[in-house]
Amino acid sequence: MSVVCPAPSAASEDARLGALLRYDVMDTPAEQSFDRITRLAQKMFRASFVTVSLLDGHRQWFKSKQGLSFSETPRSEAFCDVTIRQATPLVVPDARADPAYASLPLVTGEPFIRFYAGAPLRTPEGYILGALCVMDREPRSLSAEEIDMLVDLSDIVVGQLQLRQLADTDPLTGALSRRAFRDLAARELSLSRRYRRELALLTFDLDYFKSINDTHGHAAGDDVLVRSVDACKAELRNSDSIARLGGEEFAVLLPHTGAAAARDVAERLRRALGAQSFGSGRGRFHISASFGVASTRAGASDLDNLLRRADEALYRAKAKGRDRCETAPDCLPGQTQRSVAKRGRIVVEGVPAIDCTVRGLSNNGANLEVLSAEGLPASFVLALDADGPTRSCRVLSRAGRRLEVAFG
Missing domain, CATH: 3.30.70.270 (Reverse transcriptase/Diguanylate cyclase domain)
Known part of the structure; x- marks a missing residue:
């Protein structure tokens, strides 16, 4: 039976998000260098699904995927949220029989995951950006040798992340990277x-x-x-x-x-x-x-x-x-923000807290990113774990999944 690790401190999570921001990889196009790794892993482990999963403040996003039709999930529904917290490979032989994972939507519904194994994507500085994951619809296990192979492949993924930082041009269009x-x-x-x-x-x-x-x-x-x-x-x-x-x-x-x-x-x-x-x-x-x-x-x-x-x-x-x-209109006085990468929670009375990633912050407001801004009220409370007190917010604008809010 799996043991779910406690959440990391707000300061360490903000440092991890800052490292992810510096790699500038979230929401980038598919790249053969990563797809080759997931295709190889799918063959090596005879897996139904393989992903290179990266986690920001509110979601899990797949830089590469095999066997899945969707590209992201809420972070709260991700096996990888546990993988990055325990910082060692996570193996779940049968998710349906494990109380820590049995109720996850990816287990109870499509794609009906039973087996999960994930190796952390650890940068040379020690930050864990996500995981290389292999998954199946049927229960199974991995040998110690297979776990070592998965870790080796995760190290190759991190190497590719470092290499792509050096690229100056997009390989398809010739535009700047x-x-x-x-x-x-x-x-x-x-x-x-x-x-x-x-x-x-x-x-x-x-x-x-x-x-x-x-x-x-x-x-x-x-x-x-x-x-x-x-x-x-x-x-x-x-x-x-x-x-x-x-x-x-x-x-x-x-x-x-x-x-x-x-x-x-x-x-x-x-x-x-x-x-x-x-x-x-x-x-x-x-x-x-x-x-x-x-x-x-x-x-x-x-x-x-x-x-x-x-x-x-x-x-x-x-x-x-x-x-x-x-x-874009001119900024209102006091709206200029510093760029940040913080995990936050949107608190609305009567509903579960909604995870968000804070992208910009000033004394007067913030820029937030959520999985979906649809249905969010015009005012709510924002909890920034690293910054102590909660802040009352009113929405100034909505743009796709982004929210510009004013405090007070």
Whole structure:
């Protein structure tokens, strides 16, 4: 029978989340280097399901997966939440017969997991980001030699995480990688503050991209991504930079550019993307994109704030019907936040506490990420374990799964 370990201290959990943030891997596209490992593990252990699971403050997200149709779960429902706490391989021979796991939704419902084994993904500094997991629908066990093999594979996963930090370009599109873009943008933002120059950032998302993959196939989807980057590069200056942030999400950095000029660039890129024509065996099709625009004049004090405001504008564009551009408004006094990575809990009377990850924090408010913002009330209590007292919050804006809240 398994023993569930106590939760880590708030300080140690915040340090772990900070390490995960530095690897900048959450919500990134699938990569062959990780998929090869999970495919190999599936064959080695004859497993129904294999995942590279990473845990932030409120969810478990799969960088790579075999046999599963979904990409994330609430952290509270994850076997891996125990794995990262005990910091050693966790083996559950029969989850249905184990009181610690028998009621988990992944056990009682699809995919009806009975067997779980997970090896922690431990960084050289000792932080555990998640686990390499093998799972089955039937009860089973692992020998000591097999557990050692799983640990060896988890070490290879961590090695790949370190290698991807060094990559400068996205292997599919040739756009900048997230890491390279963040480095470049941080330098440009520092220069813009020092010399009081304007700087703008665009984020854009290809509309209904999943339906393109579903209807026309992944080869056509890859063609859309490659040609979309090429179409944008043809419209940008040599001093501008484009990066792939996620599956179909991109960012464009515009030095020496104010909000109005950046909006014009976004409209030009939107038209260029919409003018393209694609085809597959299922016929011809066109694409569209939604854009968010933010600038240093909108009150952003660092890169994460600038990205957050551009993303909020992007979500407004999507909410208003997509295929459009929206500009981030100026910050209200006292809203400028420092970027953080903290675990929190949203407390609403009469319902269980909701896990969240705090991405930005100031004396006056916070930026939160949840699995779903749908149904959350306009006011609630936020508990930040590392910061002591709870704080009353009112919602200022909602953008997808993100919430901007004011304290008091």
